[in-house]
Amino acid sequence: MSLASLDSATLFGLTGAALAGIGLFIVIAHAGLLRRIVGFNILGAGIFLVFGAAARRGAAAGFSGDPVPQAMVITGIVVAFSATALAVALLQRLFDLTGRESLDAPAAGDKQQAEP
Amino acid sequence: MTLLLDLALIAGLLALAVHVARASDDQSAIIGFIAFGLLLGVGWTRLAAIDVAMTEAAIGGGVTGMLLLRAEARLRERSSQARSAGRITKAAAAIGCTVVAAGLALAVLSFPSPAPTLAPAAAAALDATGLGNPVTAVLLAYRALDTLLEKVVLLLALLGVWSLAPDQFWGGAPELRRADAPQPFIYLARILPPFGVLIAVYMCWVGADAPGGTFQAGTVLAAMWLLVMLAGLRPAPETRRTTLRLLLVGGPVLFFTVGFLGFAVADGFLSYPEGAAKPIIVGIEAALTASIALTLGLLVAGPSGRAPVP
Numbered sequence: 570m571s572l573a574s575l576d577s578a579t580l581f582g583l584t585g586a587a588l589a590g591i592g593l594f595i596v597i598a599h600a601g602l603l604r605r606i607v608g609f610n611i612l613g614a615g616i617f618l619v620f621g622a623a624a625r626r627g628a629a630a631g632f633s634g635d636p637v638p639q640a641m642v643i644t645g646i647v648v649a650f651s652a653t654a655l656a657v658a659l660l661q662r663l664f665d666l667t668g669r670e671s672l673d674a675p676a677a678g679d680k681q682q683a684e685p
Numbered sequence: 686m687t688l689l690l691d692l693a694l695i696a697g698l699l700a701l702a703v704h705v706a707r708a709s710d711d712q713s714a715i716i717g718f719i720a721f722g723l724l725l726g727v728g729w730t731r732l733a734a735i736d737v738a739m740t741e742a743a744i745g746g747g748v749t750g751m752l753l754l755r756a757e758a759r760l761r762e763r764s765s766q767a768r769s770a771g772r773i774t775k776a777a778a779a780i781g782c783t784v785v786a787a788g789l790a791l792a793v794l795s796f797p798s799p800a801p802t803l804a805p806a807a808a809a810a811l812d813a814t815g816l817g818n819p820v821t822a823v824l825l826a827y828r829a830l831d832t833l834l835e836k837v838v839l840l841l842a843l844l845g846v847w848s849l850a851p852d853q854f855w856g857g858a859p860e861l862r863r864a865d866a867p868q869p870f871i872y873l874a875r876i877l878p879p880f881g882v883l884i885a886v887y888m889c890w891v892g893a894d895a896p897g898g899t900f901q902a903g904t905v906l907a908a909m910w911l912l913v914m915l916a917g918l919r920p921a922p923e924t925r926r927t928t929l930r931l932l933l934v935g936g937p938v939l940f941f942t943v944g945f946l947g948f949a950v951a952d953g954f955l956s957y958p959e960g961a962a963k964p965i966i967v968g969i970e971a972a973l974t975a976s977i978a979l980t981l982g983l984l985v986a987g988p989s990g991r992a993p994v995p
Contacts, residue, residue, distance in 0.1 A: 577687070577691050577731050577732065578732065579793060579794070580691050580692075580695060581691070581695070581728060581731065581732055582790075582793035582796075583790050583793055583794075584695045584698055584699065584728075585789070585793070586786045586787075586788075586789035586790040586792075586793055587699060587702075587786050587790070588698065588699070588702050589785065589786060589789055590782040590783060590785055590786025590787075590789075591699075591702040591703060591705075591706055591782070591786075592702070593778075593781075593782045593785055593786075594706060594778055594779060594782040595705060595706045597774075597778040597781075597782070598706070598774070598775050598778045598779075599706075601711065603711050603715075603753065603756060603757060603760060604705075604711055604714055606753065607705055607711075607714055607715060607718050607753060608705070608706070610718065610745070610749060611702050611705060611718070611721070614721075614722075614725055614741075614745065615789075617737075617741075618725070618728070619789060619792070619793060621729060621732045621734055621737065622732065622793060622796075623796065623800070624732065624734060625732045625733055625734070626796060626800035626802075627800045627801065627802030627803070627804055628733070628802070628804065629802045629804040629805055631808065632804045632807070632808065632819055633733035634732065634733045634734055634804075635800075635802045635803055635804045635807075636803075636804060636807045636819035636820045636822070636823045637803040637804075637806075637807060637823050637827070637828065639734045639736060639737050639820050639823075640736075640820050640823035640824045640828060640831075641828075641831065642734070642737050643736060643737055643740045643820070643824065643900055644824070644831055644832065644835050646737070646740050646741060646744050646745055646900075647740070647744060647835060647839065647900055648835060648838055648839075650744050650745075650748060650749055650981070650984070651838060651839050651842035651843075651984060652842065653749055653752065653753075654752055654842060654846055654984035654985065654987075655842045655845045655846055657752055657753065657756045657987075658845070658846040658849045658987055658988055659849065660756065660760075661756060661759060661760070661849075661987065661988075662849045662988075664759070664760050670760050
């Protein structure tokens with residue numbers, strides 16, 4: 570298939586697939602939890618984009634896209650944000666209690682901070 | 686020409702995602718992520734999804750970026766850099782993720798043709814509601830149950846965030862204000878909110894017939910409120926205040942009430958009486974916008990950081 574025959578929907582769908590892969594890699598490869606939260610958001614953005622490509626292809630009845638997946642992506646973005654906020658709050662609590670920002674076992678030299 | 690624009694957008698998106706993966710410090714990665722969110726908003730307009738584009742730019746880029754930057758600033762004095770995964774783990778992860786991406790890409794390339802679509806069903810529902818924006822019709826009439834449950838998820842997330850406050854701070858106000866807020870920022874926080882509120886009201890109102898709606902308007906309102914609190918012009922509210930809690934649950938409770946009234950005046954849960962759908966939907970949207978703005982603002986503000994003032 571030549572590049573010129575690709576439409577926007579397919580192009581962005583493929584981008585979404587690549588973004589989901591990159592996001593997943595960040596979640597696995599980085600030990601820092603804050604970076605993992607960012608990776609989780611990129612993973613989600615990629616999946617939404619694949620869904621958006623499906624919505625664009627479903628153009629019918631005078632609409633330029635299928636409104637049902639579009640509405641579900643809006644719902645998804647808001648839910649992903651609330652999950653991110655909860656994850657960030659958990660991370661801050663972990664940091665306040667232990668002084669660490671990863672789930673690795675503390676190295677022998679690290680001193681544990683007591684609860685304030 | 687449009688192909689060129691698409692390719693430039695896609696190159697930018699992929700480059701920023703790779704930057705987030707490779708950046709050595711978190712702050713640079715988060716700034717890359719904010720740029721990514723805004724660029725993705727432009728990408729959504731290329732998919733003819735203006736409502737999603739507005740939500741992505743406001744929430745994906747704006748509010749999430751702010752949340753992450755604040756967290757990064759608080760974690761800055763961390764004891765030691767977290768160890769990164771080993772070389773072999775990284776290589777295995779890279780292979781696994783490539784397989785996942787390739788699988789998704791294959792799914793995209795083998796989408797059925799003609800594409801399945803619910804657009805005709807949504808168009809039929811549009812006539813019954815009197816709305817002009819199909820996405821709003823799906824969110825508040827055709828699939829209103831999803832939207833209702835999403836509001837409950839937002840409240841549960843806020844409850845989760847609040848419950849992470851230390852015991853002695855329970856019911857107190859979140860620590861938002863920066864001691865060293867620069868003068869130009871305070872000036873901006875005085876000038877911008879009137880325009881922001883105007884834009885939010887317009888977005889909420891126009892959402893019935895054109896791109897816009899409760900989420901977008903709520904996010905703009907939340908941003909204005911956060912601006913005022915960050916500049917220290919108004920203190921963050923104490924989480925134990927009854928009025929605050931009533932306002933938070935107000936939108937969803939109204940939505941539930943209208944839903945159950947559907948049994949009495951229409952054909953069941955969350956169905957609207959013939960002819961009166963549009964005013965009811967606009968009313969629900971207004972109440973939801975206020976409670977979304979409060980919930981989003983408080984989610985960013987985080988758990989309470991000081992003891993309640995008796």
